[in-house]
Amino acid sequence: MANRTSLLLYQLSRRRRSPPLTSFFYYVPTCFVLFTSSLFIVLYITKTSNVVFFAHHQQQPSTFYLEEQQQQPPLPFEPLNLSFKANPPPFHREQEIPVVGFTESRHLEENSNSSGGGNVGIQHLGSHGINVNNEVFHDRDMFLEDYKQMNRSLKIYVYPHRPDDPFANVFLPVDFVPGGNYASESYFKKVLMQSHFITKDPTSADLFFLPFSIARMRHDPRIGVNLIQDFVRDYIFNISHKYPYWNRTGGADHFYVACHSVGRSAMQKSEEMKFNAIQVVCSSSYFLSGYISHKDASLPQIWPRQGDPPDLSSSKREKLAFFAGSVNSPVRERLLQVWGNDSEIRAHSGRLTTPYDVELLGSKFCLHVKGFEVNTARIADSLYYGCIPVIIANHYDLPFADILNWRSFSVVVATLDIPLLKKVLQGFGSEQYLALKNKVLEVRKHFQWHVPPVEYDAFYMVMYELWLRRSSLRVIATVKQ
Numbered sequence: 058m059a060n061r062t063s064l065l066l067y068q069l070s071r072r073r074r075s076p077p078l079t080s081f082f083y084y085v086p087t088c089f090v091l092f093t094s095s096l097f098i099v100l101y102i103t104k105t106s107n108v109v110f111f112a113h114h115q116q117q118p119s120t121f122y123l124e125e126q127q128q129q130p131p132l133p134f135e136p137l138n139l140s141f142k143a144n145p146p147p148f149h150r151e152q153e154i155p156v157v158g159f160t161e162s163r164h165l166e167e168n169s170n171s172s173g174g175g176n177v178g179i180q181h182l183g184s185h186g187i188n189v190n191n192e193v194f195h196d197r198d199m200f201l202e203d204y205k206q207m208n209r210s211l212k213i214y215v216y217p218h219r220p221d222d223p224f225a226n227v228f229l230p231v232d233f234v235p236g237g238n239y240a241s242e243s244y245f246k247k248v249l250m251q252s253h254f255i256t257k258d259p260t261s262a263d264l265f266f267l268p269f270s271i272a273r274m275r276h277d278p279r280i281g282v283n284l285i286q287d288f289v290r291d292y293i294f295n296i297s298h299k300y301p302y303w304n305r306t307g308g309a310d311h312f313y314v315a316c317h318s319v320g321r322s323a324m325q326k327s328e329e330m331k332f333n334a335i336q337v338v339c340s341s342s343y344f345l346s347g348y349i350s351h352k353d354a355s356l357p358q359i360w361p362r363q364g365d366p367p368d369l370s371s372s373k374r375e376k377l378a379f380f381a382g383s384v385n386s387p388v389r390e391r392l393l394q395v396w397g398n399d400s401e402i403r404a405h406s407g408r409l410t411t412p413y414d415v416e417l418l419g420s421k422f423c424l425h426v427k428g429f430e431v432n433t434a435r436i437a438d439s440l441y442y443g444c445i446p447v448i449i450a451n452h453y454d455l456p457f458a459d460i461l462n463w464r465s466f467s468v469v470v471a472t473l474d475i476p477l478l479k480k481v482l483q484g485f486g487s488e489q490y491l492a493l494k495n496k497v498l499e500v501r502k503h504f505q506w507h508v509p510p511v512e513y514d515a516f517y518m519v520m521y522e523l524w525l526r527r528s529s530l531r532v533i534a535t536v537k538q
């Protein structure tokens with residue numbers, strides 16, 4: 058438990074006490090994540106270019122980085138002082154920076170001990186940045202211990218709404234079994250309201266849930282996509298006048314949950330919401346300015362399926378990889394252009410003639426390729442059908458990435474490397490493939506919803522992410538009811 062102190066330090070450093078852009082503690086970790094991510098990508102490219110595997114890059118690797126970063130704010134190198142990071146805590150973000158498989162990581166491990174000095178960022182990555190752990194969790198013991206504590210003590214207050222509220226449809230949980238692409242949003246609220254995390258006493262709450270549903274607002278003719286922003290702004294106005302809790306922290310201990318990407322622009326007219334509140338969203342991209350990876354959390358997009366698929370163990374996976382979907386992004390265009398006619402990588406545009414589950418059960422790897430957004434339900438689909446997810450979606454802040462070691466059960470491939478896809482996938486020997494596959498079976502349970510919830514399922518994992526983001530140092534002395 059020697060890491061306890063550093064974990065605590067890290068958690069303290071993540072607390073948000075004042076409006077973010079003026080807060081040192083808020084700002085530094087943000088910069089740090091941006092900074093180290095960028096360094097890592099550079100480092101990764103530099104390193105891999107020496108590996109035989111990657112000897113055939115057609116393009117200049119750096120162009121990928123520059124193109125993709127344009128919308129990011131400039132990195133403020135000046136105020137960075139990384140010395141307090143010298144001993145990284147177990148849930149450190151660096152562990153989640155996309156890496157292809159196991160093969161290259163060996164080359165990155167060589168740089169072991171180094172510390173201090175002006176190059177802290179780079180050297181630090183060399184020594185600690187790569188997680189050699191092949192387990193599903195970054196640190197199982199730490200997670201289980203924290204989870205228990207979370208399960209015991211986390212309390213959520215939900216702003217109350219009566220069934221006769223004209224917008225009860227937006228605020229109350231759905232009374233049907235959620236389904237489809239955006240089911241995660243409805244599942245979360247439905248399960249939360251029945252869980253032991255709920256408290257009726259706001260003074261004992263760690264976090265406050267804003268129960269509006271983006272999905273239901275979209276379909277409500279009184280609101281619709283065009284008026285969601287106004288509705289959210291009005292809602293914040295209402296609760297911040299009626300209750301003292303929002304003003305206390307400017308919304309920093311409040312959260313909402315949304316799966317449809319409309320949720321992002323929904324906060325456009327509520328700056329405090331966007332900058333302070335915890336946004337638990339499916340479209341969690343480091344690239345988008347509205348999403349702040351360590352403040353916000355990634356909600357897995359899950360098309361709910363009940364029970365186990367029938368022939369998971371007996372399935373013969375003869376195809377190397379599979380993708381099907383509409384070609385609605387340059388990344389998918391590229392995939393189809395390179396692999397559209399391949400016999401081992403089945404990349405299919407539009408409607409399939411074979412059943413989807415047959416394809417997922419018949420392939421070793423299943424491709425999750427960025428479309429309009431970084432997220433789709435394909436990762437959860439792959440896991441459900443025992444297929445190893447291959448993530449081709451630059452800047453996707455993967456769900457539960459601060460808990461789960463994605464490298465143990467998935468392969469992350471940079472968009473630029475689409476032409477190398479077959480080499481990358483064939484590079485996994487049968488032993489490595491089986492190791493990944495076993496981990497896929499192990500993590501499946503974290504990507505499933507249940508009513509009522511089942512220990513360690515998607516609901517509990519989201520609760521744990523919230524727990525990591527709670528603000529336990531709130532100062533409330535001057536607030537009177």
Ligand SMILES: *[C@@H]1O[C@H](CO)[C@@H](O)[C@H](O)[C@H]1NC(C)=O
Nearest residue numbers: 136137138139140141142175
């Ligand atoms: C960085 O912070 C450490 C500890 O707070 C301090 O000792 C050190 O002087 C700082 N370095 C710079 C360059 O400000």
Ligand SMILES: *[C@@H]1O[C@H](CO)[C@@H](O)[C@H](O)[C@H]1NC(C)=O
Nearest residue numbers: 166167168169170171172184
């Ligand atoms: C890394 O540092 C530790 C403690 O300072 C030391 O025991 C170990 O030998 C060092 N390893 C290398 C490869 O330098």
Ligand SMILES: *[C@@H]1O[C@H](CO)[C@@H](O)[C@H](O)[C@H]1NC(C)=O
Nearest residue numbers: 204205206207208209253512
């Ligand atoms: C979580 O809390 C529930 C309700 O108190 C309890 O039934 C369950 O055993 C707890 N799980 C763990 C892992 O502590």
Ligand SMILES: *[C@@H]1O[C@H](CO)[C@@H](O)[C@H](O)[C@H]1NC(C)=O
Nearest residue numbers: 287288289290291292293295
């Ligand atoms: C805000 O409160 C007003 C007055 O009670 C109400 O008419 C309106 O519907 C509320 N708006 C939202 C978004 O809750």
Ligand SMILES: *[C@@H]1O[C@H](CO)[C@@H](O)[C@H](O)[C@H]1NC(C)=O
Nearest residue numbers: 297298299300301302303304
């Ligand atoms: C919260 O702050 C707003 C704006 O400063 C103010 O109008 C409102 O009255 C405050 N709410 C409460 C409950 O004091």
Ligand SMILES: *[C@@H]1O[C@H](CO)[C@@H](O)[C@H](O)[C@H]1NC(C)=O
Nearest residue numbers: 392393394395396397398399
């Ligand atoms: C695939 O093959 C068809 C028929 O030979 C051809 O028309 C098409 O251009 C090919 N597509 C790609 C991406 O190579």
